[in-house]
Structures are given as structure tokens and as C-alpha cells.
Amino acid sequence: GENVEQHPSTLSVQEGDSAVIKCTYSDSASNYFPWYKQELGKRPQLIIDIRSNVGEKKDQRIAVTLNKTAKHFSLHITETQPEDSAVYFCAASETSYDKVIFGPGTSLSVIP
Amino acid sequence: DTGVSQDPRHKITKRGQNVTFRCDPISEHNRLYWYRQTLGQGPEFLTYFQNEAQLEKSRLLSDRFSAERPKGSFSTLEIQRTEQGDSAMYLCASSPTGSGDQPQHFGDGTRLSIL
Numbered sequence: 001g002e003n004v005e006q007h008p009s010t011l012s013v014q015e016g017d018s019a020v021i022k023c024t025y026s027d028s029a030s031n032y033f034p035w036y037k038q039e040l041g042k043r044p045q046l047i048i049d050i051r052s053n054v055g056e057k058k059d060q061r062i063a064v065t066l067n068k069t070a071k072h073f074s075l076h077i078t079e080t081q082p083e084d085s086a087v088y089f090c091a092a093s094e095t096s097y098d099k100v101i102f103g104p105g106t107s108l109s110v111i112p
Numbered sequence: 113d114t115g116v117s118q119d120p121r122h123k124i125t126k127r128g129q130n131v132t133f134r135c136d137p138i139s140e141h142n143r144l145y146w147y148r149q150t151l152g153q154g155p156e157f158l159t160y161f162q163n164e165a166q167l168e169k170s171r172l173l174s175d176r177f178s179a180e181r182p183k184g185s186f187s188t189l190e191i192q193r194t195e196q197g198d199s200a201m202y203l204c205a206s207s208p209t210g211s212g213d214q215p216q217h218f219g220d221g222t223r224l225s226i227l
Contacts (some may be wrong), residue, residue, distance in 0.1 A: 043221060049213060100155075
């Protein structure tokens, strides 16, 4: 079955700097890659997603890149703000409405 | 948009007791998913439904766990003879199916604590 790995497990950046989180997946059948943000005690919330037929997608300060050949995908957050502090999960699935396999998470701290 | 609703938010029970959780998905969503999340980990897939049909169950779902979605709307997850290792956050999510991306929307979860 699918296995998703994620690095780093913790990340601390100064406000205004960029943050990068990297993930790998194992199952070539995966075609949909969502990213979720989870604040302490709250539900995971989708922040951006990408399909395998797209190499890059951007939404304001957030961008994702996907290398399907290498089975790598990454999240980039620019101009970080304290409210970006949370745990971020990468994930993979065959389609957006199949079961989702999550990575172990990255705890991001943005220092004011 | 009422979102995905889960009840109860918290459940504390003694080892060996049975517990049941309820999930109400977003009304037009025909897929419903259950995940389990332990502290410091990502959500782990347990099972999912399309309407009333249970499509897949994870190996994580032992025979003490059962999930139902009898009318294709709300779902229940029951754990029988609870064990310490069942302590976790149980998350429900829902999505529509069809063309285009249909991401899963999560509820706030039910936190289970086994004494």
C-alpha cells in the first residue's frame, strides 16, 4: 500500500522567511496530493492540493510542486506569518474521493 | 454550510466498555470516511462509505470496530471492549464524487480517552 514520508518533522523560521516541507510517496497509482493544516485541537483543513498532471500550483503565499517521476512533492510558504504556525500534513490518494494516506506531519513555528 | 459534525466531542470511558460515535456529513456528500489520529501523528485511514455501502476497511480496523451508514446519511463507529490503545482522536470526513477535485472536509473529531 501507499506510504508517505515527510521532512522535516519540526521547522522553525523567522517571520517573513520562507518555509519548505518535502514529502515522498511510494505508490505510482497515487494521482492526488492534498496538503492539510491542523492547528492545536482543531480539525485538519485543506490549504492546497495538486493533481499528478500538474507540476506546480500556487495560491497567494502557498505553492506546491510535484515530481511524479521521482515521487516527490513539496509545500512552499513564502512571507511566513505567526498565524502560519501549525502542523502541516502532506497526503496522497488515487483520486480526491478515495482514502487519503497522510504523512507524519511537520510542526511549523513562525517566530515573530 | 454546516460542515461535518461529530458527536460527542469528548468521550471518557473505562477499559472494556463499548462506545459509539456519530458523524453527520455535509448533506450532499455521498462519501464518508473515518480516520484515527494519535498524538503527534497524521490521521490513519480506517474505513469509508459511498452512500450506505462500506467500500474498504483498513487492517487497523479490528473485529472490535464496526462502522455503519444505514441510510447513506449519518454514520456511526462503534468500538467494543475498548482497550488502552484505542485512545485517540477519531475523525470523520466527507466528500462528493464526480468530475474534478472533490477534497475531503473534516469534522472536529471525537477524542476518546480510555481509563
